[in-house]
Amino acid sequence: MGTILLKNITVDGLQSDILVVGNRIDRTGPAGSCTAWPVAGEFEVLECSGKAALPGFINMHTHSGMSLMRGVGEDMPLEEWLQKIWKLEEGVCYPLVHDAVRLACVEMIKSGTTTFNDQYWLSEACHDAAVSMGMRPSMGYDLLDMCDPLTAARQKDECEEHYEKYSKLWKDDGSIYTLSFHAIYTVTEKMMLWASEFARSHGIKLHIHLSETRTEVENCKKAHGGLTPVEYLAELGILGPEVLAAHTLWLTEHDVELLGRYRVNCIHNVNSNLKLASGHRFLCSELLQAGANVCLGTDSTASSNNLDMPEAMKTAALLQKGWRLDTSALPLQELLDMATVNGAKALGIDAGAIRPGALADIAIIDTDHSWFVSPGPFLANFIYAAHSECIDSLICNGRFVMRRREIAAEEEVKAAARRTISKYY
Numbered sequence: 001m002g003t004i005l006l007k008n009i010t011v012d013g014l015q016s017d018i019l020v021v022g023n024r025i026d027r028t029g030p031a032g033s034c035t036a037w038p039v040a041g042e043f044e045v046l047e048c049s050g051k052a053a054l055p056g057f058i059n060m061h062t063h064s065g066m067s068l069m070r071g072v073g074e075d076m077p078l079e080e081w082l083q084k085i086w087k088l089e090e091g092v093c094y095p096l097v098h099d100a101v102r103l104a105c106v107e108m109i110k111s112g113t114t115t116f117n118d119q120y121w122l123s124e125a126c127h128d129a130a131v132s133m134g135m136r137p138s139m140g141y142d143l144l145d146m147c148d149p150l151t152a153a154r155q156k157d158e159c160e161e162h163y164e165k166y167s168k169l170w171k172d173d174g175s176i177y178t179l180s181f182h183a184i185y186t187v188t189e190k191m192m193l194w195a196s197e198f199a200r201s202h203g204i205k206l207h208i209h210l211s212e213t214r215t216e217v218e219n220c221k222k223a224h225g226g227l228t229p230v231e232y233l234a235e236l237g238i239l240g241p242e243v244l245a246a247h248t249l250w251l252t253e254h255d256v257e258l259l260g261r262y263r264v265n266c267i268h269n270v271n272s273n274l275k276l277a278s279g280h281r282f283l284c285s286e287l288l289q290a291g292a293n294v295c296l297g298t299d300s301t302a303s304s305n306n307l308d309m310p311e312a313m314k315t316a317a318l319l320q321k322g323w324r325l326d327t328s329a330l331p332l333q334e335l336l337d338m339a340t341v342n343g344a345k346a347l348g349i350d351a352g353a354i355r356p357g358a359l360a361d362i363a364i365i366d367t368d369h370s371w372f373v374s375p376g377p378f379l380a381n382f383i384y385a386a387h388s389e390c391i392d393s394l395i396c397n398g399r400f401v402m403r404r405r406e407i408a409a410e411e412e413v414k415a416a417a418r419r420t421i422s423k424y425y
């Protein structure tokens with residue numbers, strides 16, 4: 001890690017300089033205002049005329065260990081799809097998850113993502129793979145006892161050991177230890193309460209799936225005296241600002257009010273919801289207005305087929321405008337915030353913005369494409385017209401993880417993934 005000076009780069013429409021020192025943005029200012037000085041390590045000055053900078057994206061819901069399962073259950077109902085995935089996962093092991101996550105990282109880096117919040121088995125494999133690719137992962141022990149008391153007891157012990165073994169190590173390399181339980185229908189009530197208490201007492205986040213499908217809501221109402229999944233978790237005292245809730249798609253007015261009151265982080269996974277036919281009426285503005293923090297994710301490549309955040313941004317905005325019959329729904333800046341700074345807030349990291357002091361996560365966009373030849377604003381061209389190929393280079397934590405579309409390990413990562421697929425599937 002050293003010093004990087006990005007000269008003449010467009011930031012918020014202005015010709016600017018960005019100075020990165022170590023893993024932080026040290027200074028930003030009008031073009032010509034920053035000078036670089038060598039510190040220990042590398043020292044680099046880059047002329048960025050014709051380029052624009054955006055904060056690296058924060059993908060708030062992934063299962064990157066599933067990246068070698070892309071396309072295994074096409075055109076199937078969610079419940080059937082889940083059964084198929086769980087069957088395949090019986091053979092899950094470290095090399096499989098590791099190679100899958102490395103492949104996921106190639107894809108995420110190429111589409112401008114610097115941080116991702118993951119939920120999967122063998123999170124140590126996810127951590128090692130992501131760190132080897134230069135990304136910032138958030139992950140930890142994943143509780144999924146299928147409501148079996150013996151499995152629950154074993155997982156609690158394993159979880160405690162896992163946290164002891166990895167939390168400090170991961171913090172030291174800039175990763176984030178996040179506990180997760182799958183969902184209210186795959187984990188016992190006792191386990192959910194234990195996980196919530198564990199997360200709060202250790203000051204870590206709790207990543208869950210919540211109100212993803214209508215079936216989940218109907219089953220919950222039957223099992224818990226008419227309570228929706230959100231009301232049920234509120235009743236148990238589990239909702240809070242540490243909760244990272246994926247989907248929150250099937251909500252009542254009261255659910256929205258509760259998610260806002262408890263400052264829950266609600267993660268919209270638009271492409272996954274559409275492809276698994278879970279629904280499309282995400283209550284984005286209502287949640288924001290109620291006080292919830294709304295973020296964006298892709299879910300796994302087994303459900304949404306890619307991990308492309310700019311694509312997720314476009315779909316999210318089109319859908320909000322479409323189903324509400326309102327062109328002003330989900331405006332550009334709100335959309336960018338969902339993909340960047342809101343995710344940082346949810347994870348408790350100082351990132352998702354290009355400003356002095358923030359972690360140096362910067363996507364460098366090449367505007368020398370037809371998509372940008374326009375009198376319209378850069379952000380509109382980037383989100384609605386361009387594709388991720390316009391992302392020329394990516395800096396994560398003060399280091400280049402991609403330069404001019406090249407990732408050093410890409411060929412090796414693809415070859416390893418192909419070998420692993422032929423061995424395990």
Ligand SMILES: [Zn+2]
Binds near residue numbers: 061209246
């Ligand atoms: Zn998911």
